[in-house]
Amino acid sequence: MRRTRSAAALAAVVLALTAACSPGEPAASGAGQPVSGGSLTWAVETEPITFNPHQYAQAKARLLVWNTFEALLTHDDKGGHLPWLATGYETSPDGRTYTFKLRTDVSFTDGTRFDAAAVKANVDQFAVEGYNPTVAAVQLRNLDRVEVIDPATVAFHLERPDVLLLDFLSSPQGAQVSPKSLKEAKNLKAGGPELAGTGPFVLDRYTAGQEVHFTRNPAYQWAPANAGHTGPAYLDEITYRFLKEPSVRVGALTSGQVQVIEGVPATDEALITGNDRLTFARGLNSGSAYSYYFNTAHAPFDDIRVRRAFREAVDVDAVLQGVYRGSATRAWSVIGPTSPFYDKSLEKTYGGDAAEANRLLDEAGWTTRDADGFRTKDGKRLTVRLVQSAPFVRDRRDVLAQAVQAAVKQSAGIDLNVALVDQGAATQALADGAYEVFDNSRADTDAGAALNLLLHSAGAINRTGVKDPELDRLLEEGQASTDQAARNGTYQRVQRLTVTDQALILPLYAPADQVAAAATVGGLGFEPTAGVPGSAYHLWLGK
């Protein structure tokens, strides 16, 4: 009892002192000029399933990749490409050969030189059976071979023109890993401290389920032109702690245990913005919108009327308002609204019409109802299954699923069965076709890459089961053309086809990142084009 009281008294004194030290001075005056040194702790929502950039699959893990690894190119803020480990590139007139000039002053943190042979070793690694079949089948589908011309020059020979090569070479999967690590790492696919890169930090410690720790790379001298500064990073070290619970992250920030958090839930934003010792920022991600993809391979979504009915049964605006309190941007297309290919004319063309949903279901023969109020046909309930993989659930997508579940039940008598399972069970369900709804968003910087995976008949995550020659042709056309205007036209037709004509998806919202930090943290920003939180290279700790 006495101890409690004295602790309370101490707390009161500390509070009084803090208050006295800042008489009316706004604490959120910013972090001042960049300073070198210090260590920072950042609480992140998602623990990466791998630290090997070639295996990268979680947009939420992207902020970690560029700490240790770098790519030949990087993005500017308009979707274009800037040199990074390459100094520039040339395209042959037939669009089938890209020749890159490389920096000669770069070395991996394990001492290996970065040169043309290293680039070739990285790309060739994808040819290893089972290493990353998705990338091999999509981004590198048209790659014939990589040729080392001299140590500072490397050529990519393609079988046919393919603009997605540039996007690949500026993506995490195209990041450069030390050839020595590629050869010697015992657990190459999982990555971790044994994989060396060229980045401004070295990953030196990873404790599964807890945190990953990076130390500054003092030899770093090759930041891209848009990085804002040159030379080694400001911070001595940075720790990312995995805190899955949104409220725990917010609590860790407000109590000063961490200086930065990401994945701030919409319901907690007011708590951050109302505190002048904290800052808040939001960035919309690139790539595809978070959507429900309907499995057309079997009943009931093989019937377009049921797909349309499901879409009409959800009042997406109301659902987003309820779950995200108006902070989410509604999506209308398979592509996110920040992409240059986004087709704005799709907006407000469908959705939220319960009467239409019921009419369509009646027409499709789902006319009877069972005791629980769900529609039935031939004694079978109108049940559709959504399987969510826990490592990929972010932004309270599980709560969103429950809101959609309630909406389709109430307005149309559809039974949406939501299961939140581990990655293995989810993979199994998808492989077995034991799902009717698949939820996904992709943060690809070029939305074309996402569409190839999701909609092409040979796409690795074509979960709708759509096999449409016209769609395939358009996607291939979009991948081959270097003319931006032509690509716009092509991808707008893709969007019309999937969203309007075939009703393959229910777009829900445009994924965004919400970052909050102590006011003393400087340099916090979002990666150009990708829109995800940037790497730790830019961060500093002010006073």
Add this chain to the structure above:
Amino acid sequence: MTVAMPRLTARRFALRPPRPPIAAATVVLGLALTAVAWPSLFAADPLAADPLHVLEAPSAAHWFGTDQLGRDVFDRVVHGARHSLSIGVAATVIAVGAGILLGLLAGLTHRAADEVLSRGFDALAAFPLVLLALLFIAIAGTGTVSLIVAIGIATLPHHARVVRAQTLVVRQAPYVTHAVAFGASRTRLVLRHVLPNVLGPIPVLAMIGLGEAVLIAAGLSFLGLGPQPPSPEWGAMLSEGRGYLHIAWWASVLPGCAVTATVISLTVIGRHLQNRFEGRHQ
């Protein structure tokens, strides 16, 4: 003697049945049981979501406020009584039933069988309850049925041990030895003479065990191992509401109060029965 008298009075005073708590517990439990039997008497559809009225504070329209999907928390708590209590009762029935059977087997059969069974109980009892239940759920998968069986198995050794100990006492009792001498059949011996006399402590244990089962069920559901969303189960409601604790305490605190009130009621009644059973008051 003169010294002992006041002490005895003091003891009797301390052990006097706490009447008001018993009454309160009976009322709370009665309400909960009614909610299990006829939730429609008290509350509307617990799954009816209203995205335009999420996380609203308790009011005349929503006595316990609304949750993150705009569902009425009161409706969910009342319907949740069905889930939580029926899981508790079913698990206790399994634990008591299997406990009696195995306890009798251990107490009446061959010495070797007794050894095996008793060491089995010891092994089961050596694990913390929750760990044992978790282990079972890991094997059988999540869901209401496996949750019930898991809790039943986890709480079984306690009942089995008590029954075994009682059986060992009763089988030495004169009326049993007399019955043997009169040539009573084995079945008759067990059903007529042993079983009724070993069951004495069981209702008390079951009542206390029921509270424990409800608590473990809520705990496992909190971890996502019980009834899946959108089922209105108290532990699951606590879990879903915890992310909103600092802006909407009612979504998690009120289901928590329901769990607490139920478990305390069951325990108070159980303890009262125990006191009566042990003859500590008239």
